[in-house]
Each structure stands twice: as structure tokens, then as C-alpha cells.
Amino acid sequence: MSLTRRRLLALLAALPGSGATAQGFAGMGTAAEGFAVPDRTPLAFPADHGAHPSFRIEWWYLTANLEAPDGTPMGLQWTLFRSALSPVDGALWSSPQLWMAHAAVTTPDRHFSAERLARGGVGQAGVEADPFAAWIDDWRLAARDDGTQALAALDVEAQGDDFSFRVALRADGPLILQGEDGYSVKSAEGQASRYYSQPFYRAEGALRMDGEEIPVTGRAWLDREWSSQPLSETQEGWDWISLHLSGGAKLMGFRLRETGGTFYGSGTWIAPDGRAVPLADGALAMDPQGSAEVQGRQIPVRWRVRLPQENLDVTLEAINPDAWMDVSFAYWEGPVRTRGTHAGVGYLEMTGY
Template structure:
């Protein structure tokens, strides 16, 4: 890991925690801490929560082109606070980081943006909804109708998102526990976006359609000190049901899952109900990363093999991680997204 990466890892702890950097788990100091029982309020909670240390607006999408080629897309805006306050001008302690990616079966395009808050270069407004960093934006008249844009040195995309189902919450009404010691975050999702738009790749423009899943999460200390990283799955089955599951790797693994039925009813499953085990590893960017998984949620009869569309979907960003589209086979068929942090380095 180069030094710049180290700095940003320290600076932007959302991923850094997952990477197991010492000390970050300790210093909550004056930041607000999630508590159970708080009712999420919309549209206000779509906006930023500067009193909390970290926050993200995390969208992933599985798409197909006119010839049936599968594609994946990621758009993420991270907020990281050096201190629990907001403000105008350069003095604001709020920092922003954007990650965008497009994954094809053969290639993976990545871009990253960094910005200071307080000057208008990056930020989030709740209503009408707008989240942006530089020329990247996710915005629309409301949270159900959004336009999403991003560009890098060798790719760009511009797609429209239309929600076909309700917002859903994870854990206890959005209070999502992340370790046996009680670390937690607020966590809700909109997993029911229909997507249509255009990918601009080195070969030219490609019209695409598909489904997108937006995760919203904020906290001040999401991981326990011994946790080194996570494996996060968002799976959309052909039945219309969906499932979110994650494994937080530590001295003992901590897992959680949310079953989302096609009509938007959710069931949260506690630690241990969801199980995921690596089946096959792939070397990418000089480290071994599992790219085929067996994921099970026996309570719902789920026993599937999750296979990366492109094992090389490595996010070579300030804080590197793996994030890419997957296909699902076994007890259920479908597509989804996989994020893996804390491997190597």
C-alpha cells in the first residue's frame, strides 16, 4: 500500500475500518452514535447526517446491453467527517469521496473523486434529492425518480432510475447491528429501481436496461476493533424476492441478512442465520480474493452459488476493495452485487 493510500485510509475511515486499521475503532469522541428505536424519517434522512462520522449513498446495478451482454455499474458517494459539525467554506470538517465503476465480462473501469465540503463541490440535499461530487450526480425531483451520472478517464454513464417498490429497512427498523459487541449503523435501502440509460465505453455508447439497488448507511463506528473486513451480498432472485446478507470477518464472524419479498415485506435474520463460504479464489491486484461463494439462508431455503461476472472487478482507489456484479445459481437463480473489503495489504 502506498503512503497516499494510507493517508486516505486514515482520513476516510468508512473503508479503513473494514481494512482493520488500528485505532480507528476507538475514537468515537464527540460523534453521534446510532441508537435502537429511532424512527427513520423521509425525505430528511435521505440527506447527510454531519453529526455522524461516516455515511454513504451506495448504488449498484445489474444491466444488459442490446445483445444480451451483462454489465455492472457502481456509483458511491462517501462522506467522512473530521469533526461532528458542518459549516461553510474551506473550514468545514466534512470530506467527500466518490467511486464510480462499470464492469463488463472482460473489463472493469474505475474512477475516484475527492472533495471538501462547504464550497459546493460535493454534497447531498434531501428534497428535492441531489447527491453530487464534481460532475457526478444522483438527483431527481424525489427519491423514486433519479438520474445518475459519472465519468472517468475512459468511461462514463448516464442512466435513469425509477423505483417500483418501497424503501426497506435492515435490522430493527433500520438499526443494523454490526458486531456481537453492539456496534451498529443506520441502514436502509431502495432495492427496487428499474434502470435505463447509456454506458460510454472505449468501444462506443451502449444502451442498457436493468435493475439497481441503493443502500443508505451512516454511523460513527460501524465495526468492532477485531473486525478486518466484510463480504456483502445483494441478491435479486428471478422470483422477485431479494436478499441482503453480510459477513463481518473478525475473531469470530458476524453475519446478518434481510429477506425482502417481492412486495417489499422484510424479515431480518440475526447473527448466524446467513452463511457464506468462499469456493474459489482469484488473484487480482497482487492478492487472493474469493470470487465464487456458496451463500445460504436455510430459513428461506436459499442455497446458492454466487459467481463473479468478472473476477478482476478490483477497485484500485485510495482504499482498494473488490466490488462487482455476480450471477446466482442453485436453489434460486438471479443476479446481484458482491463487495469484499479487507483482503490483502
């Protein structure tokens, strides 16, 4: 039995809060009757590195800021989404789990993206917790068998029509529990997700573009998040950043855009030693400073980011303003660099534009 790409896309589009709509945002604020609701139970590893099929939406999301030998900045993205049509599980083709993956490579003048889709239950896509492995077809994010903890040493690979990458990752810092011990509030009404990160990867490998292989090194960041109704009904999109800053500090921040023009924001300041300081709504200011026309849309590709409690005041600029993810449910995603009180690099994701 086969499932055509068109049929799978139709299922994804019809699913409120699915991995597909995680990028378009229609439906992520709808009620999730029958699905599990995030609570404050302590996260348990390695089990929580795996899938949580009783929740409606989940992702394994890796970004990397890289450099070629000549100093050219580059970025890569690898994301696997799991979404559920129903809270009732089933075997083989009766499985309610849908899978979608995105991969991208960005340079100052090029942006490549690709997408894979799969139905759960038949082994085409999935995640195992220990030893950790996440895959869809031949795209993989998996632990190396070297005796380290589950996410401490990973290999990531993917390929599209005009690009591919294979990069080795090794963490030199701890996992970070976002929000309150991994419970991340997303709205004034209390919608939330379970959310943790590994932002301390060193990366080394190679990208291939148009047949040319380029060795790269740099820093990478893995986000893990799952929920069933992560947004409120009045939220229509988000602007999210992850930054590797001079001196070794890191910053995760987001603002969720309300239909009335207001915002709900949060984030985490991560000290060089891995100490995490959660940021309440209003502590982090993210203000667009300039936009570019991308695929007929005005996209804010330059931002001022301020965190007074840490004396941070930086401007983010996209390395490539045209980093548009031309996939089934399109969004902007690309590497950025900072100037101001802290030099640095990072990633910016913007959805709902």
C-alpha cells in the same frame, strides 16, 4: 484557496473511520468520541435521505445489474462517501467534512474505475434531501422533477478516463429498513449503523466505453448507511451481497470477519411484495468456494450462500473476477450471478483483503 489531492488523501488516511478507511477498515472500530451514536429513533423521510454531519461516516451507494441488447451482462457502481474530521461543524474551508466518490463499470472482460475527492463547505460535493441530489463535481445521483417521492425516480451519471454512464432509475417497490426498523447491528458487542435501502429500481440508460455507447436495461439497488463506529475493534473487513432473485425476492447479507477467524453476520430477506424479514447472526451462511489472484491477492470470487428458512441454496460467481477497484483505498466490487435453488443477479463487495 486550493486543497491538493495529496493533502486530501493524507487527511483521509489519517482519519479513523473515514470514508476512505471504510474500504480498508483500519480505524472503523475505533471510539468516536464527540460524534453522534446511532439509536432507534424512527427514520424520517425525506430528511434522512440527506447528510448527517454529526456522524463520522456515511454513504450513498448504488449498484446496477444491466444487460446490453445482445445479452452481455454488465454492472455499474456509483458511491459517495462523507466522512468527518471533527464533530464540530464549520463554514467553507473550516468544514470538517471530507467527500470521496467511486464509479465503476464492469463487463465480463473489462473493469473500469474512477475516483473523485473533495473537501466540504465549498459546494464541490454534497447532498440535499428534498429534492434529493447527491454530487461531487459533475458526478450526480439526483431526483427527477416529476412529482414522485424523493427516491422514487433518479438519474445517475459519472465518467472516468475510458468510460461514462447515464442511467435513469424508477422504483417499483418500497424502501426497506434494514435490521430492526433501520437499526443495523454489526457486532456481538453491539456496534450499529442506521441503514435502509431502495432495492426495487428498474434501470435504463447507456454506458460508454472506449468511445462506444451501449444501451442497457436492468435492476439497481441503493443503500444508505451512516454511523460513527460501525465495527468492533476485532473486525477487519466484510463480505457483502445484494441479490435480485427469481420470483422477485431479494436478499441483502453480510459477514464481518473477526481477527480470530470467526464471523458476525446479518442480512434481510425481502419478499416480492416488499415485506422485509431481518436475519439474525447465523441465519445466513456465506462460504467461499473458490478464489482468483487479483492484484497479487487471493480474492474469493465464488461463494455458496444458504438461507434455510427460505429454502435458498445458491452459488454466486463473479461476472468478472478482476473487478478490482484501483482507487486510493482499494477493494473488490463487482456484479455476480447465481445458480442453484434461485437464479438471479446481484453485487458482491469484499474489503480488507
